Amino acid sequence: MLFDLTCRTWVLRHFCRVLVQFLPWWLCLLVPGPWSLRISMVALGYLLGLYFSLSFMEDACERRLVKAGYPAGLNRKIREETPVSARADSAAFYAAFYPPRQDS
Numbered sequence: 208m209l210f211d212l213t214c215r216t217w218v219l220r221h222f223c224r225v226l227v228q229f230l231p232w233w234l235c236l237l238v239p240g241p242w243s244l245r246i247s248m249v250a251l252g253y254l255l256g257l258y259f260s261l262s263f264m265e266d267a268c269e270r271r272l273v274k275a276g277y278p279a280g281l282n283r284k285i286r287e288e289t290p291v292s293a294r295a296d297s298a299a300f301y302a303a304f305y306p307p308r309q310d311s
Contacts, residue, residue, distance in 0.1 A: 208271065209275075209277060209282070209285075209301060210302075213286050221267070225256065225257065226253075229253055232252040233249060285298060285301065
């Protein structure tokens with residue numbers, strides 16, 4: 208997970224994750240009523256979700272990292288200090304010292 212939050216495509220990965228979480232919005236198409244209303248509900252749900260996801264993207268990634276047992280601010284530190292070509296190595300280095308917690 209550390210690599211997912213520090214790699215070059217971390218924003219794209221975040222949006223893909225959010226789009227998968229919004230799949231239940233397609234159930235609004237089963238609501239009785241005109242098709243324009245159904246499609247509008249799905250579109251509005253996706254647009255609002257993507258807006259808030261973009262607004263709180265850094266915080267959401269930070270929470271995911273802390274929940275996995277890494278220190279706060281590590282993903283930003285790796286992204287800012289490490290060149291793109293060496294980020295996988297940095298993520299592996301930190302993962303060796305800060306292994307994820309095993310909740311039992």
